[in-house]
Every structure is written in structure tokens, then in C-alpha cells.
Amino acid sequence: MFSHFRALLDSLEFDGDCDRIFSVGDLIDRGPESRAAVTWLDYPWFHAVRGNHEQFALDSDDPEQLEVWLTYNGGRWWMELSADERHRTKARFAAMPIAIEVETAAGTIGIVHADVPPFVTWDRFVELVELGDRDALYHATWSRNRIQGSYSDATVHGRVDRIYCGHTPVSDVMDVGNVHFIDTGAVYSLDGYAEARLTLVEIHPGPHRVRDINTNQRVWTPGTVVTTSRGR
Helix, strand or coil: CHHHHHHHHHHCCCCCCCCCEEECCCCCCCCCCHHHHHHHHHCCCEEECCCHHHHHHHCCCCHHHHHHHHHHCCHHHHHHCCHHHHHHHHHHHHCCCCEEEEEECCEEEEEECCCCCCCCCHHHHHHHHHCCCHHHHHHHHCCCCCCCCCCCCCCCCCCCCEEEECCCCCCCCEEECCEEECCCCHHHHHHCCCCCEEEEEECCCCCCEEEEEECCCCCCCCCCCCCCCCCC
């Protein structure tokens, strides 16, 4: 839903010379503008962690994974790409980090697509990711345990003060301990969900300020992809 995000940024007077965007991932699938993801990743002010949908693209050489992606997870657009486009897209997705740390005036924050493993500090989680630990990588891209109430201690300890995740659609931004889930189902406006919104959280200089745009508002024309350099 990149055109909606662009409209939201324009309404906030986003300035790529001094402002930065950090995304919780899943830039592709189900929406109308998946092919624009690579364009966004090339903007010097746009930084995104890898989500499970980008991972589907990376795993698409596996026929079983490809079938799951195409059938159930919105990956049909992938089949419209040329071999060169797929190669470039996969290379860009492979370069996406699993986790990002950002220093702000209100403290250090962590960004990961889905979750952090239970009873593990952020510092140890990052170490495990760098080691290629399968459990840590699974939690980072797929887990919903924390938001579903599976952990007795919902706070993630370590050098970060707050963590931002996506992956699990919520009707409003949901805080579980110091973990904030901010995927408000933007793409589901296409399925008739009237409250579908794309949410942005300002994390600097203040600690947490939510902005959003209802994605039932038409800001794009079917069949077109906007790739100009102003906003997102």
C-alpha cells in the first residue's frame, strides 16, 4: 500500500533530507503495489527489516514454499516478474536485516518483524540472529506467541527500551510489555475491512506518537505504480 504511505508522509511534510523511515517489514503481497518494494528499499532514508513475506520470495526456489506463497499468502504477483526482476528483488530482500536498533532522544529502540524469543534479552537475540540460530530467526519472522499471551514476562530486557513489530494484524496499536505491535491491517481494505489503516509511529524526538491513514481512501489508480522520490 505504498501510495497510501506516500500520502501519509506527504501529510506530515516528511523530508528525506532529515527524516528517516524504519519499517517492520512485509513490504509485499496481497496489496496492489508489491513490485514497488525494491524502489522503496533503494531510497537512502528508508530502512526495513525482513518479514516472512520477503522470506517467501527468498525461498521461492523450493516448489513447496512457492506453492504455499502463491496459494495462501498473496504471492501471485511474483509470477508476473521477469527472471532479471526476480533476481534483483531477491538480492535486495537478502540484504534486509533481521533486526535494527535506532538511537532516539527517548532511548534506544529495537525493530523486528514478528517477535523476540521468550526469556531472551534483546542483546542475546541479536547475537543469536548473527549466528544464524534457527529458533531466533523463526521468532523474528513468524512468531505470534507474545501477542497471544504466551509469556509470563512480556518485557524484553537488554539495551533497548522499546521494540516495534508488525506481522500480526491488530485493530489498534497493541502494547505487550515494552513491545509495540503496529500492523493495523492496511492491506485488508481490499477485503472490505472498513477500519483498515496504515500506521506510522513517530519515535523521535518524543517517545511514541501514532499517525495513520485509512486505506479505504483511494489514493492510487489500479494498474499503476508510483515510484517518484518524494515521500513514501
